[in-house]
Amino acid sequence: MRNIFTGLFILCAIQNVCGQSDNIMYEPDKTYMMNIRRGMTGIEYINPFDNYKGSQFFNDWTSGEVFLTNGERISGLYLRYEGYLDQLLWLREDQIPCVLCKACINGFNLFDGTGNIAASFIIKKGIRLPFENDSADCFFQSLVQGGCSFYALRKVSRLSDLSELAEDTRYFIFKYDQFERIRLRTRDLLNVSFIDKTRMKSIIRSNKIRLRNDEQQLIMVISLYNN
Amino acid sequence: MRTRNNIQIFTLILLFSIINNLLITGGPVNGMDLPADDCEKIFVHLNKTVYVAGEYIHYKVYVVNGEPPLQVPESKILYFALSEHKSGKQILWRVNLNKSTLNGSYQLPGSMNAGIYEFTAYTNRIRESVPENIFSRKLFILNLTKETPDSIYMPVPNAATNNQSGLVTISDNQPDIRLRTSKSVYRKNDTVVLEINVDNLQLNDTANLSLSVTNETPFSGILHNTSIIELFNRYQETNGKPSLNGLENHSYILNGRVFNKNDDSPVRDAGILLAVVDSVSPKIMYSASDSTGTFRFYLNQFYDNKEIILQLADNTENLDIFWDIEKKSIPYSQNSDVPVPLSDIQVASLNQVKDIRLIEKTYIEEVTRQKIADTSPGASYFACPDIIIFPADYIELVNFREIIVNLIPQLKLKSRNGKYYIQAYNEIRGDLGENNLVLLNGLPFCDINYIISLGTPEVKRIEIINSGRILVGDLSYNAVISIYTHEMAIPEPYLKNFTMVLQNSVEATGEGTDSQEYPATIQLQSHFPDFRNNLYWNPDLKVIGNKKLKVEFTTSQLSGKFLAEIQGITSSGISLETIVSFSVE
Numbered sequence: 001m002r003n004i005f006t007g008l009f010i011l012c013a014i015q016n017v018c019g020q021s022d023n024i025m026y027e028p029d030k031t032y033m034m035n036i037r038r039g040m041t042g043i044e045y046i047n048p049f050d051n052y053k054g055s056q057f058f059n060d061w062t063s064g065e066v067f068l069t070n071g072e073r074i075s076g077l078y079l080r081y082e083g084y085l086d087q088l089l090w091l092r093e094d095q096i097p098c099v100l101c102k103a104c105i106n107g108f109n110l111f112d113g114t115g116n117i118a119a120s121f122i123i124k125k126g127i128r129l130p131f132e133n134d135s136a137d138c139f140f141q142s143l144v145q146g147g148c149s150f151y152a153l154r155k156v157s158r159l160s161d162l163s164e165l166a167e168d169t170r171y172f173i174f175k176y177d178q179f180e181r182i183r184l185r186t187r188d189l190l191n192v193s194f195i196d197k198t199r200m201k202s203i204i205r206s207n208k209i210r211l212r213n214d215e216q217q218l219i220m221v222i223s224l225y226n227n
Numbered sequence: 228m229r230t231r232n233n234i235q236i237f238t239l240i241l242l243f244s245i246i247n248n249l250l251i252t253g254g255p256v257n258g259m260d261l262p263a264d265d266c267e268k269i270f271v272h273l274n275k276t277v278y279v280a281g282e283y284i285h286y287k288v289y290v291v292n293g294e295p296p297l298q299v300p301e302s303k304i305l306y307f308a309l310s311e312h313k314s315g316k317q318i319l320w321r322v323n324l325n326k327s328t329l330n331g332s333y334q335l336p337g338s339m340n341a342g343i344y345e346f347t348a349y350t351n352r353i354r355e356s357v358p359e360n361i362f363s364r365k366l367f368i369l370n371l372t373k374e375t376p377d378s379i380y381m382p383v384p385n386a387a388t389n390n391q392s393g394l395v396t397i398s399d400n401q402p403d404i405r406l407r408t409s410k411s412v413y414r415k416n417d418t419v420v421l422e423i424n425v426d427n428l429q430l431n432d433t434a435n436l437s438l439s440v441t442n443e444t445p446f447s448g449i450l451h452n453t454s455i456i457e458l459f460n461r462y463q464e465t466n467g468k469p470s471l472n473g474l475e476n477h478s479y480i481l482n483g484r485v486f487n488k489n490d491d492s493p494v495r496d497a498g499i500l501l502a503v504v505d506s507v508s509p510k511i512m513y514s515a516s517d518s519t520g521t522f523r524f525y526l527n528q529f530y531d532n533k534e535i536i537l538q539l540a541d542n543t544e545n546l547d548i549f550w551d552i553e554k555k556s557i558p559y560s561q562n563s564d565v566p567v568p569l570s571d572i573q574v575a576s577l578n579q580v581k582d583i584r585l586i587e588k589t590y591i592e593e594v595t596r597q598k599i600a601d602t603s604p605g606a607s608y609f610a611c612p613d614i615i616i617f618p619a620d621y622i623e624l625v626n627f628r629e630i631i632v633n634l635i636p637q638l639k640l641k642s643r644n645g646k647y648y649i650q651a652y653n654e655i656r657g658d659l660g661e662n663n664l665v666l667l668n669g670l671p672f673c674d675i676n677y678i679i680s681l682g683t684p685e686v687k688r689i690e691i692i693n694s695g696r697i698l699v700g701d702l703s704y705n706a707v708i709s710i711y712t713h714e715m716a717i718p719e720p721y722l723k724n725f726t727m728v729l730q731n732s733v734e735a736t737g738e739g740t741d742s743q744e745y746p747a748t749i750q751l752q753s754h755f756p757d758f759r760n761n762l763y764w765n766p767d768l769k770v771i772g773n774k775k776l777k778v779e780f781t782t783s784q785l786s787g788k789f790l791a792e793i794q795g796i797t798s799s800g801i802s803l804e805t806i807v808s809f810s811v812e
Binding site: 032035036038039040041042043044045046070071072092096099101102103221 | 477511512513514515523525527529610611655692694696697698699700701703
């Protein structure tokens, strides 16, 4: 009887293998990506702060994907965000770091070790920030998406007269084309013109949220407000 | 007890085996035993079967792509070929395949020979891996300037073909289309009303249909064609061949090979640049040839209907090359074609078609459609320019040497052995470099002697990127110098000597490309003679649930038997077909 079972199992296995061999092997997406990556262009990145204290980078080289303005998505790239120049860097296969042209990018995702999105950046074209004289294309890390969107500008500043770089993240709340800069505190959040003050207050109270310099708490409160 | 357990286990294994089988081969769907293969299958409904050179072929394409039915096809490019029997000459064109059904039209070249043509439609995936699934049908094409043939060349029927295919049984309760005419006999210039309804169609189901009404021709034996039901329900086994170059699921693949002219050997590891003439920014793409000289580019819709210019990245040394660009055609063997004499009735019918076409050409003004290129700015992979100079903002300078000397301190013009080259100052490296990418109107351009001749009257704008090493695929440049002229022209000798120029033609599809021009014109201008043999063509009819659809058109001055033919597919993937006939006296 055992022989019959074994025989039947082998039969099933063979059937499976034969069934699969009927499928056509089509060109895998990785061939496409390999060709696209190989043909990419950019400018070599030369670190201007070699001997500085601190770092201008948001992350180490991590796997990520880039969304181009022409609708194309290029995945399998090693990416790094440079906060001082506000530029996206790509590590080529020949280990040359390269600045990707900001004008052709809509956004990018950085992945963690397990392949999940660790950070998602989008580009706001021609935005004039309150502390800048001119409008520019800026990368914002998307923290909350919804009716009210919450973004962080992961800026890095050079401290004057010191060979030191310091993180200088600025936070913004967007509603359609309107946006306001806020600091991580309750008063700033309640003063945003397009936020319903009463509702926001009740959300903060009912959830016992303390916002003082806590990015995660602000993410939570805006997410609750959007719901 | 033990025996009972064994029987239960045995039954379980048997059940597992059956389920396994079903998963592999596909279970019954909507009453049909659809195969589980994910092969694309194509059917094309044409507005008629006899055309005259210079006329438009109007068509509706149906593509199925495995299950679920009518999902967006994996292939994004659809190819058409018209192959002449006897000579094997082919006319090729392509469209973008964004939906599972599309309609369009193609104007036949005026120089075509009269005879039988094989009309084929395929994707690159089908062409490479399942050629049995290539859609094929025969057409008669005539030419007003050439004699009507009294015999035609036809392939000898091969009984051995299609031995892998088999028809899948179709159950009784599946949707079935009905087409009724208001009368069986009509007068000339009479109004015909056709009523269309689909039996057994679910309330939320939609039938996507195309309708042609043409006069009957005496070529039914010669032009016998496969129906949509037969084609889509035919189980086609895949041949298991890998399709490593073929699946165009992202964009059109431009592939080809580069060879040495001297010894026909492939040029390996050649850096190849693809460019289009562009007034906004460079649209350079890079590819490298492999050991067989093969290269490939993925061209998105930005490149549609544009002139594509290919050249070697280093085209100053190795000019003795030739390009072999893959045409994506299908092989056609004319060896089996034999002459078949036409009867007097058949010749008379062809002559009538020619006469009707002559009347149309005389009385109706035909509009030739221009192929429209994508006008979006597209993505330039280069960085934003560091320096932009408009020479017209300064005093007039007679040539580029003067422009460099007076306006661009970052550039230096040098000459060596009678040849000019440009040095550019790189801000990061802090020195002058010779390895620069010079672009003329977006095209990599190595003839600096020509650039020198350009002065303020010719040059519109100069852009320079010199803030780092510029990386283009495997290539690296010290700087990019991009020159745009007012005329946006590239000198012909340069194109001839250094480049390969291709016209990336794509035919338009969708609404507005396939209007019923002729009947509409006739109705408006009623004093014109009306001898239409194609009374009606509508590629985009929709029947929802159990609703009825009415279609109205007028007959022409042409008498005889007419056939109204509907082809279509429901949103659940059931193919539909029906033909009714009526007479005009």
